[in-house]
Amino acid sequence: MAVAVTQAPARPFARPRSEHGFWSWISTVDHKRIGILYGVTAFLFFLVGGTEALLIRLQLAGPNGKILSAEEYNQLFTMHGTTMIFLVVMPTAAAFGNYFVPILIGARDVAFPRLNAFGYWAFLSGGLFLYSSFLFGGAPDGGWFGYAPQTIGRFNPGHGIDFWLIGLVITGIGSLTAAANFIVTTLNLRAPGMTLMRMPVFVWMNLVVSFLLLFAIPVITVALFELYFDRNFGSNFFNANLGGDPVLWQHLFWLFGHPEVYILILPAMGIVSEVLPVFSRKPLFGYSVVVFSGIAIGFMGWGVWAHHMFAVGLGPVANSAFAASTMFIAVPTGVKIFNWLATTWGGDLRLKTAMLFALGFIGEFTIGGLSGVTHAVVPSDYQQTDTYYIVAHFHYVLFGGAVLGLFAGVYYWFPAVTGKLLNEKLGKLHFWLIVIGLNLTFGPMHILGLQGQPRRTYQYPKGMGWEFWNGIETLGAFIIAASILVFIFNAVKTMRSKEMAPPDPWDARTLEWTIPAPPPAYNFAEIPVVHARDDFWHRKYTEDENGRLVRIPAGGSDEASGVSGQGTVATEHDGHDGHEEHGDGHGHGIHMPSPSYFPALAALGIMVVAYGAVYHWWIGAIGGVILLAGIFGWGNEPLAEEH
Amino acid sequence: MQTAISAAPHTPAPGDHDYTVTGIDSRKLGMWAFLASECLFFGALISSHLLYRARAPQGVKLPHDVYDIPYTSVSSFVLLMSSLTMVLALAAIQRGDHRRLRLWLLATAFLGTVFIGGQVYEFTTFTHHGVNLSSSVAASSFFLLTGFHGVHVTVGILWLLSLVGISLRGQLPAEKHLQVEIAGLYWHFVDVVWILIFTVVYLVPNHH
Amino acid sequence: MADEEQEATGAVATEEPPSTPELEAAPGHDQLLHGAAGHAHPSPAKYVGIAILLAIITSLEVAVYYINMPDGLMVAFLLVLAVLKFSLVAAFFMHLKFDSPMLRRVFVAGILLAAVVYTVALLTLRVLV
Numbered sequence: 001m002a003v004a005v006t007q008a009p010a011r012p013f014a015r016p017r018s019e020h021g022f023w024s025w026i027s028t029v030d031h032k033r034i035g036i037l038y039g040v041t042a043f044l045f046f047l048v049g050g051t052e053a054l055l056i057r058l059q060l061a062g063p064n065g066k067i068l069s070a071e072e073y074n075q076l077f078t079m080h081g082t083t084m085i086f087l088v089v090m091p092t093a094a095a096f097g098n099y100f101v102p103i104l105i106g107a108r109d110v111a112f113p114r115l116n117a118f119g120y121w122a123f124l125s126g127g128l129f130l131y132s133s134f135l136f137g138g139a140p141d142g143g144w145f146g147y148a149p150q151t152i153g154r155f156n157p158g159h160g161i162d163f164w165l166i167g168l169v170i171t172g173i174g175s176l177t178a179a180a181n182f183i184v185t186t187l188n189l190r191a192p193g194m195t196l197m198r199m200p201v202f203v204w205m206n207l208v209v210s211f212l213l214l215f216a217i218p219v220i221t222v223a224l225f226e227l228y229f230d231r232n233f234g235s236n237f238f239n240a241n242l243g244g245d246p247v248l249w250q251h252l253f254w255l256f257g258h259p260e261v262y263i264l265i266l267p268a269m270g271i272v273s274e275v276l277p278v279f280s281r282k283p284l285f286g287y288s289v290v291v292f293s294g295i296a297i298g299f300m301g302w303g304v305w306a307h308h309m310f311a312v313g314l315g316p317v318a319n320s321a322f323a324a325s326t327m328f329i330a331v332p333t334g335v336k337i338f339n340w341l342a343t344t345w346g347g348d349l350r351l352k353t354a355m356l357f358a359l360g361f362i363g364e365f366t367i368g369g370l371s372g373v374t375h376a377v378v379p380s381d382y383q384q385t386d387t388y389y390i391v392a393h394f395h396y397v398l399f400g401g402a403v404l405g406l407f408a409g410v411y412y413w414f415p416a417v418t419g420k421l422l423n424e425k426l427g428k429l430h431f432w433l434i435v436i437g438l439n440l441t442f443g444p445m446h447i448l449g450l451q452g453q454p455r456r457t458y459q460y461p462k463g464m465g466w467e468f469w470n471g472i473e474t475l476g477a478f479i480i481a482a483s484i485l486v487f488i489f490n491a492v493k494t495m496r497s498k499e500m501a502p503p504d505p506w507d508a509r510t511l512e513w514t515i516p517a518p519p520p521a522y523n524f525a526e527i528p529v530v531h532a533r534d535d536f537w538h539r540k541y542t543e544d545e546n547g548r549l550v551r552i553p554a555g556g557s558d559e560a561s562g563v564s565g566q567g568t569v570a571t572e573h574d575g576h577d578g579h580e581e582h583g584d585g586h587g588h589g590i591h592m593p594s595p596s597y598f599p600a601l602a603a604l605g606i607m608v609v610a611y612g613a614v615y616h617w618w619i620g621a622i623g624g625v626i627l628l629a630g631i632f633g634w635g636n637e638p639l640a641e642e643h
Numbered sequence: 644m645q646t647a648i649s650a651a652p653h654t655p656a657p658g659d660h661d662y663t664v665t666g667i668d669s670r671k672l673g674m675w676a677f678l679a680s681e682c683l684f685f686g687a688l689i690s691s692h693l694l695y696r697a698r699a700p701q702g703v704k705l706p707h708d709v710y711d712i713p714y715t716s717v718s719s720f721v722l723l724m725s726s727l728t729m730v731l732a733l734a735a736i737q738r739g740d741h742r743r744l745r746l747w748l749l750a751t752a753f754l755g756t757v758f759i760g761g762q763v764y765e766f767t768t769f770t771h772h773g774v775n776l777s778s779s780v781a782a783s784s785f786f787l788l789t790g791f792h793g794v795h796v797t798v799g800i801l802w803l804l805s806l807v808g809i810s811l812r813g814q815l816p817a818e819k820h821l822q823v824e825i826a827g828l829y830w831h832f833v834d835v836v837w838i839l840i841f842t843v844v845y846l847v848p849n850h851h
Numbered sequence: 852m853a854d855e856e857q858e859a860t861g862a863v864a865t866e867e868p869p870s871t872p873e874l875e876a877a878p879g880h881d882q883l884l885h886g887a888a889g890h891a892h893p894s895p896a897k898y899v900g901i902a903i904l905l906a907i908i909t910s911l912e913v914a915v916y917y918i919n920m921p922d923g924l925m926v927a928f929l930l931v932l933a934v935l936k937f938s939l940v941a942a943f944f945m946h947l948k949f950d951s952p953m954l955r956r957v958f959v960a961g962i963l964l965a966a967v968v969y970t971v972a973l974l975t976l977r978v979l980v
Contacts, residue, residue, distance in 0.1 A: 111669040180676045187953075188663035188672065214676055215964055218684035226691065226787065235776050235783035237691065243698035243780045251972040252687055302968055306975065318975045527658075635805070667951050675954045679961025686965030694978050716913045720906060723936075727902035730944045734895050824946075831945045835937050842933035846916045847926050 015641055016595045019521075027595035029113035030521055034120050035099030036417070041124055042091035048131075049083035050484065052076045054477055057441075061474040063462040073458030074141035075160070079131075081144030082164065085264065086171050087127045089398065092406045093267035094119070094178060097206045099417060101182060103512045103519065104200045106191025106528045111184040113593040114634060115177050121603030122174030129610050130167030133160055136614075140164035143456060145257065146227065148238030148249040153231040159614050165228045166610045172217045172224075173606070179213035182206055193530035197291070200510050201284060204291045205270030208298040212259045212266075215302075220256035223249060228613070250309050258305040262297055264398060265365075268405025269294065269336060272358045275408050276340055278508045279355035280347025281549070283534060286339040293332035293339075300329045310381045319378045326376040333369060337362060352506070353427030357408035360435055364400025368393055371446065386456075389449025395442040404434070407487075414494070415501040419517040426490035433483030440476025444469035509537035522590040594641045602630030674825045678832045685836050688791060689843060692784035696849055699779030706785040707849040709772045711765070718761035719841045722796075725754035726834045729803075729827045739817040745807050748823075751830065752803040755796050762793055785844065792840060795833045802826050893943060901943045908936050 016027035028034060056076055059065040068076065098116065102109055110116045133139045140160040142151040151161045186207045190199070227249065229235040236242040238249055277284045284290060306314060306322040340362055349355070371393040375381045384390055407430075414422050448469050453460055460466050504513040514536050515523060532538045541549045605627025612620020655662040663669055699705045732747030766786070769775070776786045806826055809815045815822065893901075915928045942948040947955050973979045 112673065176677075176680060180673050180680075183676050184669045184673045187665050188667070188669050190664050192657055211960075214680045215683050215961065218680050219687050222684060222687035222691070225791075229776070229783070229787060233776055235787065236780045237695075237783055237787075239780070242700060243695065245694065245976065247976060248691060248694060251976070252691075255687075255968055255972065302964060305968075314975045632805070665951065665953055667953060672954065672957075675957050679957050682958075682961035682965045686969050690969040690973055693973055694976055712913065712916060716909065720909055723905050723909065724902060726905075726940055726944050727898060730898050731895055734898070828945055831940050835940050838933055838936045838940070842912065842929050846912060846929050848922045850922060 015637065016597060024595065026600050027597050029109075029117050029593050029595055029599070031098050031102050031110050031113065031116055032417075032519060032521075032523075034116055035095045035097075037095075037120050038091045038098055038123065039095030041120075041127070042088050042095060045083055045087040045091075045127060047484070049080050049088055050481060052080040052083065054481060056080060057474040057477040059458060060460070060470050062471070063460055063464070063467055065459050068458060070458045071138075071141060074143075074456070075139040077456055078140050078143050078164070082130065082140070082168075083127075084398070085144060085260070086168065087123070087130075089264050089402050089406070090175065091123055093206075093209070093264075094123075094175075096202070096267065096271065096406075096409050096413065097178075097182060097209075100413065100512055101185065101203055101206055102189070103515065103523050104203050104510055105186065105189060106194050106511055106524065106530060107185065107189040108523050108527070108590070109593065110181050111188055112181045113639070114596050114599050115181050117596070118599035118602055119174040119178035119181065121600045122177070122606065123171055125603045125607035125610075126167045126170030126172075126174065129170060129607055130163055133163035133167075136163070145253055146249075147253075148227060148230075148244075148246045149240060151227060151231075152238050154239075156231075162228065162231060162614045165224045165231075166613050169221055169224050169228075170606055170610060172221050174603075175213050176217045179210040179217070182210040183214065186210075191527050191530055193535075197288065198530060198533040198535070200270075201273035201287065201290055201294070202267070202270035205266040205273070205294050208294050209263050209266050212263050212298055212301065216256045216259040216263070219252055223252035223256070226252075232613075247309070247312055247314075250312060251305075254305040254308045255302075257308060259298075259301045261394075261397070262301040264402050265405075266294060266297065268361065268402045268409075271405050271409040271412070272340060272361050273336075274510065275354050275358040275412050276343045277534075278412070278506050279350045279352060279358070280344045281350075281507075282343055282347040283509075283537075284339070285342035285345075287533060290336055290339050293335045296332040297329065300325065300332070304329055307376060307381075310378050311385045323376050323378050327373070330369065330373055330376075337366060337369075352411070353422065353424055353431055354408050354412035354506075356428065356431045357404050357411060360431065361401055361405045361408060364396055364404060364435070364438065368396030368398075368400055371396065384449060386454055387449035388445040388453045388455060391455055392442050392445035392449060395438075395445070399438050399442065407431075407434075412506070413512070415505050416512050416517050416519075418495065419500050420494050420497065421501040421505055422494050423490050426486055426493075430483050430486045430490065433479055433486060437476045437479030437481075437483055441473045441480060442476075444472050507540075509534040511536055521592050525590075591640050593639045596634065596637060598630045598634035598637065600630075602627055602634065605630050668821055670821060670825055671828070674828050678828065681832065681836075685788075685792070685839070688784070688788040689839065692781075692788050692844060695780040695784040696844075697781060699781050703779050704772055704774050705779065705781045705849065706769065706774050706844075707781070709769050709774050710845055711768075712845060714761075714765065715841065715845055718758050718765070719837060721754050721761070722758045722834050722837050725751045725758070726831050728754060729830045733820065733823050733827050736815070736817055736820045736823050741810055741815070741817075744815070744823070745810050748803050748807050748810075752800045752807070755800045755803070755830075759793055759796055759800070762789065788840065788844065792833070792836055795836070799826075799830050799833055802829070898943070901939055905936055905939060908932050908939075 016023060025033065025037065028037075055068065056073070059068045059073060098110075098120075131139075137158055138160045140146070140163055142156060142161055142164065146161065146164060149155055186199070186203060190196075196204075226235070226237040230237050230239060230244075236244045238244045238246055240246065273284055273290055303325040304322060306318060307326045310319055310322070344359075351359075371389065375384055375390070375393060411422055411427055414420065448466055451464070451466065453464070453466050453470075460470070501517070503517065506513070511528060511530075512519075514528070528535070540552055542552055544550050605623050605625070608623030608626055609620045610623070612618070612623050654666075661668070663672075665672065696707065697705065728747045728750040732744050732751060735741075735743035735747055766789075769782075774782050774785075776783055803826060806815065806823060912929055912932045915925060915932070918925075920928075941958070947958065970979065
């Protein structure tokens, strides 16, 4: 008969235990630290992607640009797009999701802490692997969407595209594991009383995004492998000579690619849904409708992908069907916009930087949405497609939308993470510069697109009349760059300063403001019991007969509790038989998962396999050994060590 | 001494370390989420094959021309039976019979290996007939689909063998049956994908 | 190293909700939200029965393959039989029939989504038409 208890197997390397220093970051399984890793890394990639954009804009500032060759230009716009989408916007959303979803639902961590860490390391490996292409013969140059047959071996020798393919497979694995983790966390680990319809909208949007990732990542993974095999092992998926069909690539890519754009925007929409109520001192208007619209967008997002293929020749039936579905999907988005506006209507608005960014999101995203509606009209899209009009559209929704929304999150949540407030004056300067900059950069692109300036073209000739607006766009891009410098200055200055923010500085509504900032490892000394949506708000305020807010004396974050900065949280569960909830209200005796090197090791193994996939099989074999070591080590160690 | 799972199953209550709001163990829910994503993965590979199954240059054999249905029926049967042995392994650990657990896990791994071996032989035969990854898009799509399936089976075999090793070390008591169950879910899914592949790729006529 | 001397909880720790290592939940399917019918697991004999059924269906499939019939009819038969096998494995071997409906929903969501989007894509490529 098996014995229930045995000795732990001897391990060559000791389990990490430190909580400070470099190695503690490599081995962390704390969702908050992982969130910070995602956020900082994504920001660094943002600077790189932004530099790529500036180079593009310098090349296009005047006609017959000579700064970049055509090949260099192709690499730059490919890397710019790939970076911004996969290495900036998605990981920044992951940063916020990682840091805040567990706290917002009243949990101590995600369901799978080590898998969570692995997701970050996979992102980093994939990103570094992709960028190493610059050192190894050139970056990919096939656009962020890698259309075959431009990307097959015959037309694209060299390794650039392979770096792109494998790099995205790796980041995709990271996203997939993160998605499964968030789904299980959100469904399973909510605090008592936190029903689904009491969850903050940001948590809902993150859940929808997780399902989108769960189902979309596998599709692009197949496409990436098919192209990889075409390029490296002689298969013929996209080899037209043998009957390969480039349209298959487009289907597989856009089946992923369209849900992907909702993956990019929904987290920002979730953040806006958190920020607007706080800075209007009003609840979100139509919470259920906003949530259901998000879910609807998630569903309907699967029905529109071929609107990226209107000019490919699928035929009038397919084109019409997808045009109709594309027009329909504007509806739930529009619904959200109206609900956001209604939230601010009649509210006691405080125009802090976070609020400005959230309001900016609404305006800029709407502009992007409107151009999107024009794309849905197939004949008009025939003219727009592959012109700068499209570039205008997606930059308005992604930069004016996602990026502004994410910055709203940065300003809003900065005090929750660091305990400090970013400077408001600098924040406002950042905001106005970036809004001016983005509109100068992307606004004229509508005009130039309608005038026929094509995308992905490294030069335009003199005499087209395009010089003026291109010049303005380049100016706008540098204004954006200036705004980012302002932000960096603000962030560095704030982190250096010793000035701490008061607890709950925004007088906010949700659980992350009930715990100290920075939060302790275990988040909540005692798991909260939730009685309502915006539970924290209702503990602080009630309404009198005239509907005016009345502060409840005993509620709030720093009054009743004897511990500085700790939220007053009603709890019912002290746990059973001394295990989970030893909590004495001061966080002692709460066991958290122990740090582990294995997630990082496994990701490193994958990265080495990646080089093997591009170069030699035996490099891949070495990577495989490292990966297996990582997996077996991970499987063998218990989640938490006893102390 | 641990024997069978106690007659009164432990249902986690709020505050217990393994309490979940849905009542479903997190690892189980996570595995099912992963399997749902795999539907999209294999669906794309199957669809690529459906698109390409009849496309080959003049005079070049299609995979369909070289299939040996009786042979593949036998290997399909082998994989199907491995699902039986897998579920018997789970039943064994649930009643605390660790010898049988290991026996059935090994049987499952063995049957899986026979399946893979059968595929290796099958594919080698195909290449002798001029049907290989490069010979046509039909063949490309066939080999990528079945190849990825084979990789999944192989990963499963390694997983099962690991479980045997852990059990031999005495570290897989009856209370940890969920680990076997989750490996089983993965294994059955891989079998289920083959059920689809066998039907859609091998049996469905290819007369276009 | 102090860690090695600690009581091991079992070498293969998979990701559990954070806490001290504990006994795992027993199946408890019967306790689950929807109150599934009575007892948790089919007996080994029942599993063997399902396996025999699967083998029979497979033989039927192969038989259909060899019988001369219009393509459309054969495809219909084969698909029905495949779906039947798929369902038997999912319901019984994977225990979906007895588990929480949420698991079924998650899995079916994946299957349905795949079926729909790939069918549409193939239709636009003039396959399946």
